[in-house]
Amino acid sequence: MKYILMMNANKASWDAYANWSKEDLERNVDFMRAFGKELREAGVFVSTEGLAWPDQAKIVRAGENGEPITDGVFPESKEFLAGYWVIDVESPEQAYQIAARASAAPGPGGKPGGVPIEVRQLLSGFADLGL
């Protein structure tokens, strides 16, 4: 079963992250590297991506002639995806355990960040939409 583990954050959280000390950032990045290695060694790793700062985020809708209409204004409370892991596991419980590990990634001062991780099952194809 494939699951996606997502880290989302609103603007206030991104701003706070921008003010982390170099030491705190390095500690967090070290954890993320070790975590990725651990997932690979456990044979559950599928992919991971980090997203760029949301300053340049755009919402695109098609115009009347199909041309893209972009909008870059978002509500303050909007949660922006910061990054995700895709894992292939035996059960949802295993996905939750791995998500808990990601949530414990060190934040400022080395304390576990307690970042909320959204866990969702992936579909393997259009047929899985069950429609």
Added chain:
Amino acid sequence: MKYILLMSGTKAGVRNYQAWCQTDIDAHMSVLRNLQKELDESGEFVATQGLAIPDEAKIVRGEKDGLPVTDGIFPEAKEFLLGYWIVDVRSPERAHAIAGRISTAPGPQGVPTNMPIEVRQLVTGAQKTS
């Protein structure tokens, strides 16, 4: 430049989608399949993935007594990720154009859904903190 195109919706939006008739669903999927074929041929396609409906979504925060702390209650307004495309393109404008194409995919009675598609650049771990 790699971009991720994110399609999101509320639970109410997902319920509406589940009520589409088969003809409308087939027409919608056919447009998305054709777009994927085009992106494959242009060499811009990297990955795409659909997510299961959000009913079983969980938020996990840390551990208590060695067990993950899970919560499945979300505000009604929460936007859940429904699916994404990763494309490797020459410019942000090209990423926006592809997102516009996804947004034109037909909905009920063939009317374009005009679904908002969020476009974000991807980074490697090293660039992310700079």
